[in-house]
Amino acid sequence: xxxxxxxxxxxxxxxxxxxxxxxxxxxxxxxxxxxxxxxxxxxxxxxxxxxxxxxxxxxxxxxxxxxxxxxxx
Amino acid sequence: xxxxxxxxxxxxxxxxxxxxxxxxxxxxxxxxxxxxxxxxxxxxxxxxxxxxxxxxxxxxxxxxxxxxxxxxxxxxxxxxxxxxxxxxxxxxxxxxxxxxxxxxxxxxxxxxxxxxxxxxxxxxxxxxxxxxxxxxxxxxxxxxxxxxxxxxxxxxxxxxxxxxxxxxxxxxxxxxxxxxxxxxxxxxxxxxxxxxxxxxxxxxxxxxxxxxxxxxxxxxxxxxxxxxxxxxxxxxxxxxxxxxxxxxxxxxxxxxxxxxxxxxxxxxxxxxxxxxxxxxxxxxxxxxxxxxxxxxxxxxxxxxxxxxxxxxxxxxxxxxxxxxxxxxxxxxxxxxxxxxxxx
Numbered sequence: 001x002x003x004x005x006x007x008x009x010x011x012x013x014x015x016x017x018x019x020x021x022x023x024x025x026x027x028x029x030x031x032x033x034x035x036x037x038x039x040x041x042x043x044x045x046x047x048x049x050x051x052x053x054x055x056x057x058x059x060x061x062x063x064x065x066x067x068x069x070x071x072x073x
Numbered sequence: 074x075x076x077x078x079x080x081x082x083x084x085x086x087x088x089x090x091x092x093x094x095x096x097x098x099x100x101x102x103x104x105x106x107x108x109x110x111x112x113x114x115x116x117x118x119x120x121x122x123x124x125x126x127x128x129x130x131x132x133x134x135x136x137x138x139x140x141x142x143x144x145x146x147x148x149x150x151x152x153x154x155x156x157x158x159x160x161x162x163x164x165x166x167x168x169x170x171x172x173x174x175x176x177x178x179x180x181x182x183x184x185x186x187x188x189x190x191x192x193x194x195x196x197x198x199x200x201x202x203x204x205x206x207x208x209x210x211x212x213x214x215x216x217x218x219x220x221x222x223x224x225x226x227x228x229x230x231x232x233x234x235x236x237x238x239x240x241x242x243x244x245x246x247x248x249x250x251x252x253x254x255x256x257x258x259x260x261x262x263x264x265x266x267x268x269x270x271x272x273x274x275x276x277x278x279x280x281x282x283x284x285x286x287x288x289x290x291x292x293x294x295x296x297x298x299x300x301x302x303x304x305x306x307x308x309x310x311x312x313x314x315x316x317x318x319x320x321x322x323x324x325x326x327x328x329x330x331x332x333x334x335x336x337x338x339x340x341x342x343x344x345x346x347x348x349x350x351x352x353x354x355x356x357x358x359x360x361x362x363x364x365x366x367x368x369x370x371x372x373x374x375x376x377x378x379x380x381x382x383x384x385x386x387x388x389x390x391x392x393x394x395x396x397x398x399x400x401x402x403x404x405x406x407x408x409x410x411x412x413x414x415x416x
Contacts, residue, residue: 044229048397051390055327058334 006067013060020053084374115271115340118178119146122265130181135172136164182269186256190249193219226251230393235400239290243399246286250279251392258336258384262377270387271337273329280329283395288321291402324398328391335387339380346372 028046032039120127129145134155143149146162155162164170197219201207211220226248231240254270261268269275297303299317301310346369354362 044233044393047386047390048393051331051394052327054335055331058330059327061334061338062330 002067006064009060009067010064013057013064016060017053017057020057021050024049024053115268115337115344117272118267119175121178121181122267124265130176130178132162133174133176134162134164134170135174136170137168138171178267179269179272179275182257182260182267183253183275186253186260186269189256190252193252194249222252223248226392230389230396234393234396236404239403240400243286243290243396246282247392247396250283250395251388254279254332254388254391255385258388259381261336261340262381262384268336268340270332271340273333276329276333279332279391280325283328283398284322284325286395287324287398287402290399292405294405295402324394328394328398332387332391335383339376339383343373343376343380346376 024046028042031042035042119132120129122128129147132141132143132146132149134141134149141149141154143152143155146157149155149162150157154165156165157163162170197216200216205212206216206220211217227244230251231244231247234240235243257269257275260266261271299321300314302313302317305313350362350366350369353365
């Protein structure tokens with residue numbers, strides 16, 4: 001049952017991060033298309049925001065790893 | 074023709090990288106009885122693997138105020154003072170180890186990366202002191218590479234995120250952290266190498282240093298924002314101050330977990346895909362194992378290439394976020410502006 005929970009949790013974390021990073025990508029590509037000369041700044045901001053979202057998703061992954069390895073049982 | 078040769082060489086090189094992973098997981102599987110042991114392969118070891126064998130690393134313990142030094146795990150057991158229980162060493166007389174200062178494979182790779190970074194930096198400092206690169210053009214591919222990486226850290230990471238008048242003093246830290254993390258990440262691609270950054274203690278230490286630097290250089294405004302957020306009604310502080318204090322600690326925590334989880338997941342992915350071969354071979358027979366390897370090996374090659382990219386990207390992100398946090402803390406803002414901005 002714990003393993004099932006870990007699997008579902010990892011999936012949900014991936015969904016959240018996927019939506020978030022997808023929206024960042026959408027915003028970044030749209031703004032680069034509108035203003036190609038600012039693409040360097042936009043790329044930096046994009047990587048930074050994506051890293052922040054990724055961090056939140058990885059918290060979920062860590063929780064799942066802890067469940068799988070049975071920490072705290 | 075040269076291009077074709079080069080392509081072939083790169084392919085052979087990458088395939089060679091996979092062989093140790095294959096061999097390691099096979100060995101572990103034989104020892105454990107299960108088709109594959111994922112955790113054992115990524116965890117910290119008391120031995121250093123090299124082509125054709127492994128080197129036992131020293132074990133150092135502090136038990137009840139007394140230090141014990143042993144050349145390896147075996148000699149610790151042979152001395153009769155320690156016994157092995159559940160894969161870890163414990164004193165034979167039933168007491169507990171106060172402090173385990175044993176040198177592990179991850180620690181060796183941290184040291185290796187630090188030493189390489191020191192050597193590179195000192196060699197380059199010597200060159201620049203002699204005037205090479207300052208009075209003349211930088212010479213050779215190595216100095217050019219060094220200079221472009223350094224300028225990238227200084228201009229794109231430090232200057233953009235840290236206030237203009239004090240970014241200079243953080244450049245050495247940011248540069249060394251970038252290079253050390255890059256080396257530690259890239260060592261995971263080397264055959265028999267261990268990923269030091271796939272260990273939460275290593276990344277937590279690095280994030281701890283960033284945390285310390287951030288708080289040490291925190292401006293008056295930074296602490297003002299933490300303990301008494303300007304421009305909000307008085308009773309909000311009851312909610313806001315604890316959140317701000319927690320926020321101080323979540324930033325380095327996220328920094329540590331991000332690097333750790335990225336490097337660990339990359340490694341686990343590769344081991345799992347390689348492990349599919351053995352799982353299939355055990356369930357459906359040897360032929361199924363061979364057929365699976367046709368799909369698994371190219372996929373692993375692709376993952377290795379991705380990992381090489383992720384290694385540098387994660388080093389960049391760690392450095393960038395360190396710079397952003399330091400910049401956020403050391404910034405002094407005009408007070409009137411702050412109130413308006415937060416209103």
